[in-house]
Structure formats: structure tokens, C-alpha cells
Amino acid sequence: MMEPIKHQKNRRLMSMNDVQSLSHSKWRCKYHIVFAPKYRRQVIYGKIKADVGKILRELCERKGVQIIEAECCPDHIHMLVSIPPHLSVAAFMGYLKSKSSLMIFDKHANLKYKYGNRHFWCRGYYVDTVGKYEGAITEYIRNQLQEDIANDQISLKEVMDPFAEEEQNSKTK
Numbered sequence: 001m002m003e004p005i006k007h008q009k010n011r012r013l014m015s016m017n018d019v020q021s022l023s024h025s026k027w028r029c030k031y032h033i034v035f036a037p038k039y040r041r042q043v044i045y046g047k048i049k050a051d052v053g054k055i056l057r058e059l060c061e062r063k064g065v066q067i068i069e070a071e072c073c074p075d076h077i078h079m080l081v082s083i084p085p086h087l088s089v090a091a092f093m094g095y096l097k098s099k100s101s102l103m104i105f106d107k108h109a110n111l112k113y114k115y116g117n118r119h120f121w122c123r124g125y126y127v128d129t130v131g132k133y134e135g136a137i138t139e140y141i142r143n144q145l146q147e148d149i150a151n152d153q154i155s156l157k158e159v160m161d162p163f164a165e166e167e168q169n170s171k172t173k
Contacts, residue, residue, distance in 0.1 A: 020082065027085045030068065030130035032137050035097065036076040036122045048108060052077075055103045059096055063087060068134075069141045073148050078141045080130065089127050097121040 019028050049072045060067050060081065069080040083092055101120040105112050111120070130137055 018082075020084070022084075025085060028082075029085055030080065030082050030134060031089055032128045032130060032141070033079045033081060033089075033093065033125060034076055034127075035093070035125040038119055038122055040075040040122070042074040048104075048111075051107055052100070052104060055100045055107075056096065059099050059103075063092060063095065065092060069138045071141050071144050073145050078144050080134070080137055080141055093125050093127070097125075 019026050021027070052072060053070070056070070056077075056079070057067060064084050065087070066082040067079060068082060069078075071078045083089060097120075104120050
């Protein structure tokens, strides 16, 4: 019997429980995937964020892909997914991005004016195998949004209107 592998940093155990199987194969194919809207426009907010999440979940369920962790950041999406071995990562990403783009434009017709030709996502994506660092990657994805917000606040420059003070001083006089 296989011994569980102990992670040092996050103390999470990998065991045979997360090995999936079909009639003639067993697998544990987990990938960290990052992809972004075209021109990294910051449109994944509020109502559209919830819709994008629902659409991506629905499409993953249709293909038998399990979403382990996911986060919609303002200008990109992180997903930790388990993809069955009969489906290549490239084929899955082509399906996910093309179908979700069509579904997003169906739900939010006003976006077609910003993203002509129904191209919502950038052409490329980043993918990495997870291996034994699943816990660390899961934690990274969970904290990614907070890190992005913190980095934006650190680098945010306050722009002051030079005429605002003069206008306020003239009103009080």
C-alpha cells in the first residue's frame, strides 16, 4: 500500500483518495492555469465576475474537469483543475475559452462593442503541473486577489487637482 506523502510547509497529505480512475486507467492530473481577458481589460468585476464564474464551472462540469480552486482577479483568472487524461490541456483550454466567450457575449451583449468579433480572452494562457505542491498552489490562488489589491494600493499614486484647493479657499472666503 502506498504511504501518504507529507508536505512540509502546509502539512497537507496526498493520498490515494485523490487518484481518479476509469475502467482501465488511474490518474492524478492537476494543473494551475492562468488566463486573461483580451488586452487585460479589467472587466471581471461585480455582476460579470459572478457570471464568468458560473459559466466556467458549467463548462468544466460538461467536460468532467474538476475545479479544485479558482479566483477571478480584476484582470486575469487563476484555476487549479483536475483534467482527465483523455483530454489534453490545450484542447480543454480551447474549449473553455471559446465556449465561455460565446456565453459571456450572449449574457452581456454590450461587451461586444468593446471586444469586437466575440474575442473576450487573450490568445495564450499559462499552465503548470501541480505535483506534490497542491497545497501551496491552492493557498497561492486563494490569496492572489488580496495580494493584487495590496500591490495596487502600494503602487497607487494619488493625483491631486491643483485647482481644488484654490476653489475651496475662494468658497470659504
